[in-house]
Amino acid sequence: MNIKGSPWKAGSLLLLLVSNLLLCQSVAPLPICPGGAARCQVTLRDLFDRAVVLSHYIHNLSSEMFSEFDKRYTHGRGFITKAINSCHTSSLATPEDKEQAQQINQKDFLSLIVSILRSWNEPLYHLVTEVRGMQEAPEAILSKAVEIEEQTKRLLEGMELIVSQVHPETKENEIYPVWSGLSSLQMADEESRLSAYYNLLHCLRRDSHKIDNYLKLLKCRIIHNNNC
Amino acid sequence: MDLWQLLLTLALAGSSDAFSGSEDSSKEPKFTKCRSPERETFSCHWTDAVYHGSKNLGPIQLFYTRRNTQEWTQEWKECPDYVSAGENSCYFNSSFTSIWIPYCIKLTSNGGTVDEKCFSVDEIVQPDPPIALNWTLLNVSLTGIHADIQVRWEAPPNADIQKGWMVLEYELQYKEVNETKWKMMDPILSTSVPVYSLKVDKEYEVRVRSKQRNSGNYGEFSEVLYVTLPQMSQFTCEEDFYFPWLLIIIFGIFGLTVMLFVFLFSKQQRIKMLILPPVPVPKIKGIDPDLFKEGKLEEVNTILAIHDSYKPEFHSDDSWVEFIELDIDEPDEKTEGSDTDRLLSSDHEKSHSNLGVKDGDSGRTSCCEPDILETDFNANDIHEGTSEVAQPQRLKGEADLLCLDQKNQNNSPYHDACPATQQPSVIQAEKNKPQPLPTEGAESTHQAAHIQLSNPSSLANNDFYAQVSDITPAGSVVLSPGQKNKAGMSQCDMHPEMVSLCQENFLMDNAYFCEADAKKCIPVAPHVKVESHIQPSFNQEDIYITTESLTTAAGRPGTAEHVPGSEMPVPDYTSIHIVQSPQGLILNATALPLPDKEFLSSCGYVSTDQLNKIMP
Numbered sequence: 131m132n133i134k135g136s137p138w139k140a141g142s143l144l145l146l147l148v149s150n151l152l153l154c155q156s157v158a159p160l161p162i163c164p165g166g167a168a169r170c171q172v173t174l175r176d177l178f179d180r181a182v183v184l185s186h187y188i189h190n191l192s193s194e195m196f197s198e199f200d201k202r203y204t205h206g207r208g209f210i211t212k213a214i215n216s217c218h219t220s221s222l223a224t225p226e227d228k229e230q231a232q233q234i235n236q237k238d239f240l241s242l243i244v245s246i247l248r249s250w251n252e253p254l255y256h257l258v259t260e261v262r263g264m265q266e267a268p269e270a271i272l273s274k275a276v277e278i279e280e281q282t283k284r285l286l287e288g289m290e291l292i293v294s295q296v297h298p299e300t301k302e303n304e305i306y307p308v309w310s311g312l313s314s315l316q317m318a319d320e321e322s323r324l325s326a327y328y329n330l331l332h333c334l335r336r337d338s339h340k341i342d343n344y345l346k347l348l349k350c351r352i353i354h355n356n357n358c
Numbered sequence: 359m360d361l362w363q364l365l366l367t368l369a370l371a372g373s374s375d376a377f378s379g380s381e382d383s384s385k386e387p388k389f390t391k392c393r394s395p396e397r398e399t400f401s402c403h404w405t406d407a408v409y410h411g412s413k414n415l416g417p418i419q420l421f422y423t424r425r426n427t428q429e430w431t432q433e434w435k436e437c438p439d440y441v442s443a444g445e446n447s448c449y450f451n452s453s454f455t456s457i458w459i460p461y462c463i464k465l466t467s468n469g470g471t472v473d474e475k476c477f478s479v480d481e482i483v484q485p486d487p488p489i490a491l492n493w494t495l496l497n498v499s500l501t502g503i504h505a506d507i508q509v510r511w512e513a514p515p516n517a518d519i520q521k522g523w524m525v526l527e528y529e530l531q532y533k534e535v536n537e538t539k540w541k542m543m544d545p546i547l548s549t550s551v552p553v554y555s556l557k558v559d560k561e562y563e564v565r566v567r568s569k570q571r572n573s574g575n576y577g578e579f580s581e582v583l584y585v586t587l588p589q590m591s592q593f594t595c596e597e598d599f600y601f602p603w604l605l606i607i608i609f610g611i612f613g614l615t616v617m618l619f620v621f622l623f624s625k626q627q628r629i630k631m632l633i634l635p636p637v638p639v640p641k642i643k644g645i646d647p648d649l650f651k652e653g654k655l656e657e658v659n660t661i662l663a664i665h666d667s668y669k670p671e672f673h674s675d676d677s678w679v680e681f682i683e684l685d686i687d688e689p690d691e692k693t694e695g696s697d698t699d700r701l702l703s704s705d706h707e708k709s710h711s712n713l714g715v716k717d718g719d720s721g722r723t724s725c726c727e728p729d730i731l732e733t734d735f736n737a738n739d740i741h742e743g744t745s746e747v748a749q750p751q752r753l754k755g756e757a758d759l760l761c762l763d764q765k766n767q768n769n770s771p772y773h774d775a776c777p778a779t780q781q782p783s784v785i786q787a788e789k790n791k792p793q794p795l796p797t798e799g800a801e802s803t804h805q806a807a808h809i810q811l812s813n814p815s816s817l818a819n820n821d822f823y824a825q826v827s828d829i830t831p832a833g834s835v836v837l838s839p840g841q842k843n844k845a846g847m848s849q850c851d852m853h854p855e856m857v858s859l860c861q862e863n864f865l866m867d868n869a870y871f872c873e874a875d876a877k878k879c880i881p882v883a884p885h886v887k888v889e890s891h892i893q894p895s896f897n898q899e900d901i902y903i904t905t906e907s908l909t910t911a912a913g914r915p916g917t918a919e920h921v922p923g924s925e926m927p928v929p930d931y932t933s934i935h936i937v938q939s940p941q942g943l944i945l946n947a948t949a950l951p952l953p954d955k956e957f958l959s960s961c962g963y964v965s966t967d968q969l970n971k972i973m974p
Contacts, residue, residue: 186571186572189572190572193572193573224458226456226457226458226459227398227452227455227456227457228397228398228452228518228521228523229452231523232521336458339458339480339572339573340458342572343457343523346522346523346525347521347522347523348522349522350520350521350522351521351522356520356521357520358519358520358521358522
């Protein structure tokens with residue numbers, strides 16, 4: 131060990147440390163990864179890309195599933211006007227147009243998306259169970275429901291990962307709207323039951339579209355700085 | 359019928375008139391289209407009311423309602439803007455537009471709902487057409503006929519792509535200027551796309567339209583972009599020329615098939631054989647299979663007599679079977695077919711052959727059945743007057759190791775060679791000797807020579823015989839193999855391995871000297887006869903001038919036919935003076951009347967064993 135070089139080495143190390151700290155502060159608004167190396171293996175850009183792909187896929191499946199259901203069971207019977215058509219996620223203050231979406235801040239936006247996703251876990255599970263238990267279970271609808279449930283879980287995990295990266299200090303907010311439409315799905319009256327299914331699938335299509343839209347907005351905002 | 363149709367049409371017209379008349383032929387306004395170009399505003403259009411008549415329905419109003427988050431409010435609001443979107447339209451600006459909230463609108467006229475419609479904004483999204491289309495040349499093909507271009511455009515300006523509010527996909531269409539049908543490409547998400555394989559000398563039109571992903575409909579098409587590719591090469595191709603490979607292949611196969619069928623069914627045997635060689639079937643030369651069919655066995659036999667291997671079953675089956683035992687004779691028998699034999703043999707051979715080749719076959723029984731021999735002899739006698747002469751000649755024709763004496767051969771051809779057999783037949787031979795000598799001396803010599811020659815020819819046919827070219831003082835014999843044109847020579851053809859005893863033992867001057875011999879020789883003789891008959895052209899120029907000068911014989915013409923050119927006369931046969939010497943044979947230039955007794959066998963020929971005993 132070179133005695134002569136040791137003070138130089140200490141000095142250089144200190145300088146390096148200070149410069150790093152300073153640089154870290156002035157880094158671009160792209161969020162760094164404070165959660166540790168284990169959680170930063172995938173870049174934020176990749177996470178958002180994957181999330182957008184998933185949300186787009188889920189929305190496609192929802193649209194198809196709704197179309198098939200409508201064509202098969204409720205077409206031309208005026209359910210769209212008769213049904214109450216209120217979704218359990220309506221209590222959430224979701225932006226309804228572009229201005230509102232631009233006004234909401236990034237953190238709340240992400241939390242909102244996560245809440246919607248969480249609130250759909252249980253309805254999707256029951257949807258699959260009930261459709262599978264049908265006497266003449268429509269295979270197309272059942273397969274799509276199963277796929278939607280699977281992909282929604284993955285999207286939720288991805289969103290939680292994004293949140294942990296973008297806003298690591300966010301406390302886990304487990305509040306989300308609860309779905310209570312199971313009883314209506316199991317009603318004996320076919321008309322009521324079909325109406326319940328129609329409503330559920332319509333809400334699923336709408337909410338999946340919202341999630342898809344929100345994520346695309348956020349991606350352009352966070353990753354591309356409003357310049358997709 | 360015509361009257362009824364007329365009445366029916368009048369009734370229908372009247373009813374329609376009544377209908378229209380009640381409403382003064384006015385059409386109700388209906389919603390034609392609601393559209394949102396950028397998902398921030400939307401507008402709805404309806405048809406104008408047509409009023410005929412005095413009745414006035416009043417102004418048309420549009421009311422809308424949208425479902426709130428929680429409840430379905432039935433509060434209808436009037437259209438906020440009837441102007442901005444044009445005539446008979448209602449424009450909803452961004453403040454009135456909510457995306458995931460369903461709307462319901464209705465048209466009213468004089469308080470009465472005329473039309474109603476419910477939708478959500480996403481369903482009516484129809485983006486504006488893309489703008490700023492342009493193209494750039496990517497590359498030109500090597501032939502200069504085709505080129506690739508890259509078409510670029512921009513998204514409609516009112517669609518907020520940057521913020522991600524709208525995600526569009528585009529569809530490009532292109533066609534040649536004078537075509538009517540547009541070619542479509544698959545939807546693309548980017549704003550530039552390459553178009554491949556455009557023809558250089560043609561002008562193209564390109565247009566693009568956009569649509570929101572997952573929802574809505576395609577918007578209007580953009581303005582048409584005209585693409586004129588610069589001509590690089592000076593060659594202008596009218597149209598693509600492609601080598602008609604498919605036609606060529608098809609016609610080629612067709613032509614080949616036709617040719618194949620022509621060959622197959624044509625009469626051209628040569629070509630047919632060339633392409634489809636015939637499968638070898640059992641066939642005998644010179645024999646027409648039709649003869650079998652016609653049952654002309656005699657002719658068949660005649661022909662087959664030429665061949666050595668033919669054994670017609672004219673004799674009793676027993677004898678035929680017994681003939682097979684002799685395989686030694688086969689080489690000799692083959693010589694029966696030699697031309698020299700035929701030459702030297704007289705006509706009786708020929709006549710004999712006519713009867714069928716009963717004696718021309720090899721495979722005669724062992725010489726232990728005198729009956730058959732006698733019959734053969736008789737047959738021969740019957741057939742040929744000079745059979746006696748011929749046969750011994752034939753018989754003598756076969757060379758023998760025992761050194762047939764020329765003279766003896768001439769006189770008694772084989773009696774030297776067949777000491778054993780000679781005994782019974784010697785008499786005959788001797789009997790016959792004078793006959794051939796004076797009368798047919800030449801002939802006998804001929805025959806003898808012929809037969810002798812046949813021997814060499816037979817020798818030539820096989821390697822059993824070799825001419826003795828010289829005798830060393832020690833007493834050993836120097837053989838010179840391969841000499842075929844030996845005339846009846848003073849020297850015997852001595853072949854150490856020779857075992858064809860039948861030939862050697864035959865006496866020339868007597869057809870039958872030994873029953874066994876005759877038996878053996880019968881196949882030889884007739885062959886000789888036959889051959890001589892068949893080939894009468896053989897000049898019976900006597901190769902042997904004298905019996906003693908057989909050496910001068912130039913070689914039989916018979917053999918000459920078989921053997922090209924006669925070679926120098928070499929004494930073929932020499933009587934064996936002493937045969938007991940284990941060292942070899944001592945040849946005696948002068949013929950000895952009789953060979954050693956030891957050579958005499960019951961059958962008139964020396965068997966192999968005997969010969970082996972005699973010779974080392």
